[in-house]
Amino acid sequence: QKEVEQDPGPLSVPEGAIVSLNCTYSNSAFQYFMWYRQYSRKGPELLMYTYSSGNKEDGRFTAQVDKSSKYISLFIRDSQPSDSATYLCAMSASRGSTLGRLYFGRGTQLTVWP
């Protein structure tokens, strides 16, 4: 079993829809959770960063972490065609254990059509 599981999609939604992207994980040591966005033929870019459980909001994006369920989510409100990309979740443990490793999901391909 991979340490991080992510449904690869593809996911196709109309403009203005609310998008929910999710990952599950198995390692209870993970405390830092990230979402990366990758446009076609580009490198992944950091979109959201959260520590431990809870929610974090940045504009139309909300990252949610539920450590008890080992489940993280990214919500995109009022989705736009420019949000069309592959979204990768990533996570790591605190310093001192599994040092230096970032564990990625396989990415979910999202298309927002006008």
Place this chain on the structure above:
Amino acid sequence: DADVTQTPRNRITKTGKRIMLECSQTKGHDRMYWYRQDPGLGLRLIYYSFDVKDINKGEISDGYSVSRQAQAKFSLSLESAIPNQTALYFCATSDSDREGETQYFGPGTRLLVL
């Protein structure tokens, strides 16, 4: 200018050839990474380096070697390229002073081995 640069951006080579992919960064980060990305498999870690004197194997290091020439430079070599090394290669950096291992990616090198 980009913080993490990779050269070349595209490369076509033949089976058996030795090639080198180069990565440079101006972020001042001490940690550097090489990943490959294949459709459906996500990002897989090849090698990582915590500082100039530290090199570690990742998930899929067979057939690859690396050199950390300076804090800002990390190169990946394919000693004898084979077709299943055709992939998108990314370099990434992170700062050990920041918890969570947030990584910053270069634009990628698209490699085709014939």
